[in-house]
Amino acid sequence: MSTSSAPANLMDALVSLCKRRGFIFPSSDIYGGLNGFFDYGPLGVELKNNIKAAWWRDFVQRRDDMVGLDSSIIHHPTTWKASGHVDNFTDPLVDCKVSKQRYRADQLFWAAVNVETDEPFSITLTGLQSNHLGPDKYITLIGYVSALESERTNEELLEKAETLKRKKGIRGKLHPLVPNDFTYANTENIPFIPSPALGGINGIDKVDQLMPPRSFNMMFETYVGALRDDSAVAYLRPETAQGIFINFKNVLDTGRVKVPFGIAQIGKAFRNEINPRNFTFRSREFEQMEIEYFIAPDADWQKCHREWIDAGLAWLESIGLPRALLSEYAHPKEKLSHYSKGTVDIMFKFPFGVQELWGFAARGDFDLTQHQQFSGKSMEYFDEAAKKKYVPHVVEPSVGVDRILLAALCAGYAEDEAPDEKGKPEKRVVLRLSPRLAPVKVAVLPLVKNKPELVAVAEQLHAKLQRKHVVFYDQSGAIGRRYRRQDEIGTPWCVTIDFDTLANGTFTLRERDSMKQERIDEKTLFALLDEKLD
RNA sequence: GCGGCUGUAGUUUAACGGUAAAACCUCUGCCUUCCAAGCAGGUGUUCGGGGUUCAAUUCCCCGCAGCCGCACCA
Numbered sequence: 001m002s003t004s005s006a007p008a009n010l011m012d013a014l015v016s017l018c019k020r021r022g023f024i025f026p027s028s029d030i031y032g033g034l035n036g037f038f039d040y041g042p043l044g045v046e047l048k049n050n051i052k053a054a055w056w057r058d059f060v061q062r063r064d065d066m067v068g069l070d071s072s073i074i075h076h077p078t079t080w081k082a083s084g085h086v087d088n089f090t091d092p093l094v095d096c097k098v099s100k101q102r103y104r105a106d107q108l109f110w111a112a113v114n115v116e117t118d119e120p121f122s123i124t125l126t127g128l129q130s131n132h133l134g135p136d137k138y139i140t141l142i143g144y145v146s147a148l149e150s151e152r153t154n155e156e157l158l159e160k161a162e163t164l165k166r167k168k169g170i171r172g173k174l175h176p177l178v179p180n181d182f183t184y185a186n187t188e189n190i191p192f193i194p195s196p197a198l199g200g201i202n203g204i205d206k207v208d209q210l211m212p213p214r215s216f217n218m219m220f221e222t223y224v225g226a227l228r229d230d231s232a233v234a235y236l237r238p239e240t241a242q243g244i245f246i247n248f249k250n251v252l253d254t255g256r257v258k259v260p261f262g263i264a265q266i267g268k269a270f271r272n273e274i275n276p277r278n279f280t281f282r283s284r285e286f287e288q289m290e291i292e293y294f295i296a297p298d299a300d301w302q303k304c305h306r307e308w309i310d311a312g313l314a315w316l317e318s319i320g321l322p323r324a325l326l327s328e329y330a331h332p333k334e335k336l337s338h339y340s341k342g343t344v345d346i347m348f349k350f351p352f353g354v355q356e357l358w359g360f361a362a363r364g365d366f367d368l369t370q371h372q373q374f375s376g377k378s379m380e381y382f383d384e385a386a387k388k389k390y391v392p393h394v395v396e397p398s399v400g401v402d403r404i405l406l407a408a409l410c411a412g413y414a415e416d417e418a419p420d421e422k423g424k425p426e427k428r429v430v431l432r433l434s435p436r437l438a439p440v441k442v443a444v445l446p447l448v449k450n451k452p453e454l455v456a457v458a459e460q461l462h463a464k465l466q467r468k469h470v471v472f473y474d475q476s477g478a479i480g481r482r483y484r485r486q487d488e489i490g491t492p493w494c495v496t497i498d499f500d501t502l503a504n505g506t507f508t509l510r511e512r513d514s515m516k517q518e519r520i521d522e523k524t525l526f527a528l529l530d531e532k533l534d
Numbered sequence: 535g536c537g538g539c540u541g542u543a544g545u546u547u548a549a550c551g552g553u554a555a556a557a558c559c560u561c562u563g564c565c566u567u568c569c570a571a572g573c574a575g576g577u578g579u580u581c582g583g584g585g586u587u588c589a590a591u592u593c594c595c596c597g598c599a600g601c602c603g604c605a606c607c608a
Contacts, residue, residue, distance in 0.1 A: 517568070
């Protein structure tokens with residue numbers, strides 16, 4: 001067996017292959033591309049469809065407790081008020097003009113530093129303005145401190161305040177600090193607040209280091225109808241999940257479902273990412289496969305959560321992502337949204353780092369309750385067994401189609417060696433995609449094209465296979481070249497029609513990864529495909 | 535969004551202040567009895583816009599796009 005490895009600049013090789021062979025193109029390529037958008041070519045769309053089909057079959061059709069849904073991309077705008085996206089999908093960011101650092105306003109803490117004394121400071125001597133608080137009690141503002149959010153933000157602020165006091169040579173008692181995050185800063189105090197990158201300590205002089213917080217709304221806006229006024233504003237959905245929640249009642253009333261059950265949806269979602277990066281990994285338009293799995297409020301959500309994570313891991317392995325490249329990341333409790341009981345991500349080791357692939361959030365009854373409130377419609381479910389009404393809780397497995405596709409390409413791309421016709425080893429590029437995902441399942445190749453009888457048999461077999469599978473017919477060039485061509489696009493099998501085929505109906509089956517060949521007949525081939533593609 | 539680097543054919547790269555080249559890929563024909571063979575032929579390129587210049591793909595500016603780092607990623 002020859003050695004196989006991924007090149008150091010795997011992403012470059014992959015991007016090049018994707019374009020060269022028609023998997024993924026930059027969107028609007030002829031106009032110079034558009035940042036954060038991609039188009040899937042002839043092979044890319046097959047691969048993508050295969051991922052979606054496999055997921056849908058395994059998680060919807062092959063289960064008794066799942067139903068599907070395909071909601072519109074644009075929902076009633078109130079949907080996004082209820083979900084919190086209108087208010088929370090914006091992240092106010094603060095830029096430091098000097099260090100060029102950027103902070104999230106809600107993670108940047110600051111405090112005014114005041115000192116208590118029994119006599120006022122003399123303005124002329126110190127430049128400080130004291131305020132009279134009571135008998136023999138004066139309070140004086142001596143500066144500002146700042147620190148980034150951490151386990152010891154408050155201690156850090158306090159230390160900096162002490163340092164400031166010491167440096168200024170000021171005596172007196174430190175007035176208790178009142179730390180605020182930067183969303184509570186205003187034009188009055190922003191010029192005085194120091195940037196943490198520059199020490200985070202400042203006196204009472206204007207330093208103008210930080211910019212006022214700026215909001216970045218991640219939702220794409222559009223207008224429904226011809227009128228472009230505020231009442232017509234609508235959003236392209238930033239996630240498919242809300243389409244499921246707003247259809248919960250409809251599915252409940254018509255779908256003959258009983259808790260616990262899940263609703264699955266595959267569809268496009270849009271996020272105005274500040275900075276798309278890493279090929280298709282963070283795109284502004286992408287496709288999600290989401291499930292909302294509804295359970296009783298008193299059910300063991302942790303067990304359910306765990307089962308879905310395990311199901312996700314098993315499925316990813318089944319489509320060819322090696323377990324060694326997968327890991328789990330549990331979001332720290334303090335970072336969770338107030339309604340989330342727990343979120344675990346399945347991570348994948350991409351060439352550009354370990355990144356989130358599939359998120360599993362336990363969202364409680366937050367979403368349904370919100371929609372119940374905003375719509376005025378009951379989201380309650382009557383549980384026949386328990387004889388009671390409740391709003392179900394939910395576990396949400398959410399994964400990006402494009403990310404799985406990218407992960408499959410990254411995991412599958414390999415360069416190894418194959419002998420040429422003289423037996424000399426040559427470099428070979430091979431995409432080791434699992435047969436279920438491979439865009440082309442079989443290539444049918446007549447050994448030589450100038451023998452009409454071989455071509456005729458090959459064409460017949462091709463036509464027959466084509467009725468059930470994506471197959472490729474290729475008669476141009478030497479046989480080895482044609483094998484390599486298929487290796488590069490991940491075709492798992494090639495069948496070669498030769499002169500023995502005419503005599504006994506058998507042909508050569510050549511396997512992509514091992515390059516092994518065996519003689520089989522048509523019946524065996526179809527049986528093999530049925531088994532491996534199931 | 536900031537900083538650095540970059541942009542020539544589908545891909546990888548070369549060259550030049552005087553109007554662009556190679557390899558691979560792709561396509562056609564011939565040849566070919568199992569791992570990128572050979573011969574002949576064909577398509578196709580200076581990211582966009584401005585400026586300097588007699589002349590710009592080359593130098594300058596602005597956009598756009600990509601890569602790397604920082605920041606961000608509900």
